[in-house]
Every structure is written in C-alpha cells, then in structure tokens.
Amino acid sequence: MSILETKLGPVIFRNPILLASGIVGFGEEYRELIDLERVGGIVTKSISLLPRPGNKPPRIVETPCGMLNSIGLENPGLERFLTEKKQFLETLKTNVVISIAGSSIEDYVEITRAIEPLDFFSVLEINISCPNVREGGILFGKDPHLTESVVSRIRAVSGKELWVKLTPNVTDIGLIARVAEEAGADALALVNTFEGMAIDINTGKPKLGNVIGGLSGPAIKPLAIKKIWDVYQAVNIPIVGMGGICCWQDIVEFMLAGAQLVQIGSALFANPKLPIIAIPKLEEFVVGKGLNSLNEIVGKVIID
Ligand code: DHB
Numbered sequence: 001m002s003i004l005e006t007k008l009g010p011v012i013f014r015n016p017i018l019l020a021s022g023i024v025g026f027g028e029e030y031r032e033l034i035d036l037e038r039v040g041g042i043v044t045k046s047i048s049l050l051p052r053p054g055n056k057p058p059r060i061v062e063t064p065c066g067m068l069n070s071i072g073l074e075n076p077g078l079e080r081f082l083t084e085k086k087q088f089l090e091t092l093k094t095n096v097v098i099s100i101a102g103s104s105i106e107d108y109v110e111i112t113r114a115i116e117p118l119d120f121f122s123v124l125e126i127n128i129s130c131p132n133v134r135e136g137g138i139l140f141g142k143d144p145h146l147t148e149s150v151v152s153r154i155r156a157v158s159g160k161e162l163w164v165k166l167t168p169n170v171t172d173i174g175l176i177a178r179v180a181e182e183a184g185a186d187a188l189a190l191v192n193t194f195e196g197m198a199i200d201i202n203t204g205k206p207k208l209g210n211v212i213g214g215l216s217g218p219a220i221k222p223l224a225i226k227k228i229w230d231v232y233q234a235v236n237i238p239i240v241g242m243g244g245i246c247c248w249q250d251i252v253e254f255m256l257a258g259a260q261l262v263q264i265g266s267a268l269f270a271n272p273k274l275p276i277i278a279i280p281k282l283e284e285f286v287v288g289k290g291l292n293s294l295n296e297i298v299g300k301v302i303i304d
Helices: 077-091 105-115 138-142 144-157 173-182 218-234 248-257 274-288
Strands: 006-008 011-013 017-019 041-043 060-063 066-069 095-100 123-127 161-165 187-190 194-197 212-216 239-241 261-264
Touching (some): 017 274, 105 144, 123 144, 173 218, 212 218, 248 261, 248 274
Parallel strands (some): 017 041, 017 261, 041 095, 095 123, 187 239
Antiparallel strands (some): 006 011, 060 066
C-alpha cells in the first residue's frame, strides 16, 4: 500500500487529492493538462435533471485572494450526460465522483435512479449547497429537515458511496452534518462556497449578473478549516475537505483539521498542475515525519 493511499468505505483512492466539482467539467479538456489517472479522483460538474444554460453574465468576478462566481449550475442535463459525457469518464482509471443537483427532492431521486446502474463511478456527491439557483440548491443544505429528507430519499435508492456536500452558510454546520450522517451519508464534503456580493462603484450595479455568488479561493481557507474542525467533532463519518487549497501544505492543514480526502478547486485555474506537484511533496512530508501513511495525521491538530 502506498503511503498516500486511503480508503473510504469500499473505495480506494491512490492519494487524497480530488479535483473539485465545477472546475474541470467532465474532464475531457483537463486531460490535456494533467494525467488524470495520477489523482485520487475527479468530481463532475453537478448534473441536473434538465439541461441548464446557467446565469446571465458576468458570472465570475475576481476578489482579493478569491473568486466570486455565479455560474448557475450550467450543465448538459441528465440525458446528454448519459449520451455524451459519460463515455470519456468510463475510460478513466481513477475514481469518478458524480455530483448531482436538483430543484426538488424528486429531481435528486430521479437522477440517482437513472445513474445507479452505471458501474464506472464509485461515489455519488449530492450538491445541496449551490448558492446560485433560485430553487433547491443551497435551500436544502440550510434546512435540517430538507437535508434529512433529500439524503434519506437518495439513500433509499442508491447503494453507491454517498457524499453530501455541505454549505458553510449556516450557523451550526455540526447540526446539518449530524443530520446528514443519520440520514445515511457515508461521508461529508465541505465547504462549498461562501455567499458573497460585489458592487461596481462607478455604475452602482452588482458586478455579477446574478447579483450574488459564491466565494472560493485562498480567502476562504481559514473559514473552511474551522468548519471542517467543527464537523470533525460532530460526526463519525469521514470528511472530504476543500476551500481555498493552493499548495501541498494546505492539504496537510486540511487533514490535520479532520479531512481524510481533499478537493482542489479554484487553484486549478492558476495552477492546473498543482495536484501532480503536490503528490511527491506529500510523500516527502510523510517520510520526513517518520509516518507510515498520510492518513495518520487526520484530525491530529494538537490542542493544548
Ligand atoms: C455554482 C455551484 C456551486 O455549488 C457553487 O459552490 C458555486 C457555483 C454554480 O454553478 O453557480
């Protein structure tokens, strides 16, 4: 077993680094930039039941140390995913995580049923935390009752590993995390973006066509670490951590806070090779610390 290998339920990851949802689409373009088979896994853009054209532009605004986006879950929808997008993913020799999003619980259940027979993917990530759509999205992830309903309904029709992607835009993320765990989640992925807004002082108008958006990038890293630490203390299931990871040291930090796996998102725009660069650095770290496996540091922040 390699020193970076880790197992979540029955799924083996060759290293803890996954590419976050929404950054690499369905992987076809990104494969020109890195060898996708060297990462632990790739998470697809969230698929909705029907195709979504996304929100009106501008959709991305740069902020100090961060990025504000309001894509609006643009995606080809379930049918075109099945006819056009899944073929490339089927050939990949790494873990494929399919992310799904819905406007209603029925949407989530219908997509889950349709993809359940596909055997090329190992994990289903439910996005109940998109800040940029009018119906569904983040509303599910902010309300413990809706979180319970959507997770338990999906659990009832899926035997896949089930990750629930949580929003940080709540007062008590530990509460939502426990509800998702009790409803049958196998792991929790966090954090999704923080709700944000930017205004052009010359025009007086919001900089995003959708008015509000989700903030990602290094600006949110300490906020994300705190949420992960909160959730680590609240649940017994594994955590997949993300939120502003920019270098291999950030990965170590997320793991010390309680994440067993991590996802890299916005940083890929500036440094597409970051996941590949981080792998030997993490190996050196493990050896330098005299550990047998990177897994040994999960949740091991020392609090005196
Ligand atoms: C979008 C979805 C997300 O889950 C997120 O965090 C940010 C943006 C979107 O497609 O708009």
